[in-house]
Amino acid sequence: MYRSTKIQTTISTLKEIQQAGVSLTEATRSLHRNENVPFDDIWPAIMQLRQISEKEAMQLTKQWCVP
Numbered sequence: 001m002y003r004s005t006k007i008q009t010t011i012s013t014l015k016e017i018q019q020a021g022v023s024l025t026e027a028t029r030s031l032h033r034n035e036n037v038p039f040d041d042i043w044p045a046i047m048q049l050r051q052i053s054e055k056e057a058m059q060l061t062k063q064w065c066v067p
Contacts, residue, residue, distance in 0.1 A: 010037065010045035024049065025064050032065040039065055 010031070017027035028046065031037045039061060047057035 007044045028064045
């Protein structure tokens with residue numbers, strides 16, 4: 001499902017960023033903008049982390065990543 005190795009790497013990176021005391025929203029934004037991780041690599045990780053539907057994950061990720 002959705003390149004699971006890449007998803008696990010993205011999840012790990014998001015969790016690492018969050019350990020600095022930032023929210024998932026900020027971690028996602030940072031990963032997308034500062035690390036240049038594509039939207040299509042982030043939303044499946046958000047889906048798994050938040051345990052939400054694909055549609056919800058795409059909407060949240062878009063909201064967090066697009067200025």
